[in-house]
Amino acid sequence: MNRTLVVVSAGLRLPSSTRMLADRLADAARHELEQLGAQIDVSIVEVRDHAHELVNHLLAGYPSPELGQVLDTVARADGLIAVTPTFTASYNGLFKMFFDSLDDAALVDKPVLIAATGGTGRHSLILEHALRPMFTYLHAVVAPTAVFAAPEDWGGGDAAQGSLVSRIQRAARELTLEVDRRDMPTVKDPYDNPMPFDRMLLGE
Structure with a gap:
């Protein structure tokens, strides 16, 4: 069966530890x-890459074709x-703008793995007090294990890197177990069954 995964990385620079963690996951x-x-x-x-398009979408109410x-x-x-x-x-703000731009039902019952990077391991609670509640609100199925990577995880020796690899795996x-047990998602086209104009004029 063909399966699709989308990786959303909200790092501000390239290269970035955020993108590096995203690629590892x-x-x-x-x-x-x-x-x-x-x-x-x-x-x-x-x-x-879509920063300006996201701002325009939130201001205008509709996305560009690319976005x-x-x-x-x-x-x-x-x-x-x-x-x-x-x-x-x-x-960060770009991350929030991106998910604010999704349709309300886009993540319903969708398996999601959440991860974050930061300058110190003390920031790891972001996963539980910020990311997990947001995706739960969007009715996604959030994987129990969330992954946080601090600088010491990348350069702290074999033990630290081994711990990060273990969490990633x-x-x-x-x-993937959640993905595997689900059917492929179907997305409803809002223009698939439009209301006739005469009924709209009647206020139905």
Whole structure:
């Protein structure tokens, strides 16, 4: 079966530790799904590339064709990996704008793996007090294991890097098991069954 994963990375710079963590999670999830016999298509969304489009969308009320295609890709994905840097003890503004721009039903029952990066491990609670509540509100199915990576996880020696690898593998396994047991998502086209104009004039 063909499966699609979308990885949303909200880092502000390239290269960034946020994108590095996103890539590690995507590789682990791809491996786990291939072990289950699925063929995987992974799409990476760098939110910074759509910053101006996101602002225009929130001001005007409709997305550009390019942004609309990205949002539709997320809605149609079998699973989502969402990674943000820590800003003022929470997700950054671009990350929030991106998910504010999705249709209200886009993430309903969709498996989501949440992850974050930060300058110190003390910021790891962002996962539980900011990200998990937001995705729960959006009715996503959030993987039990969330992944936080601080600088010491990348350069703290074999033990620290081994701990990060272990968390990545566990979170990826949880995500892929949720993806594997679900049917492919269907997205309702709002223009599929439009109300006739004469009925609209009657206020129906």
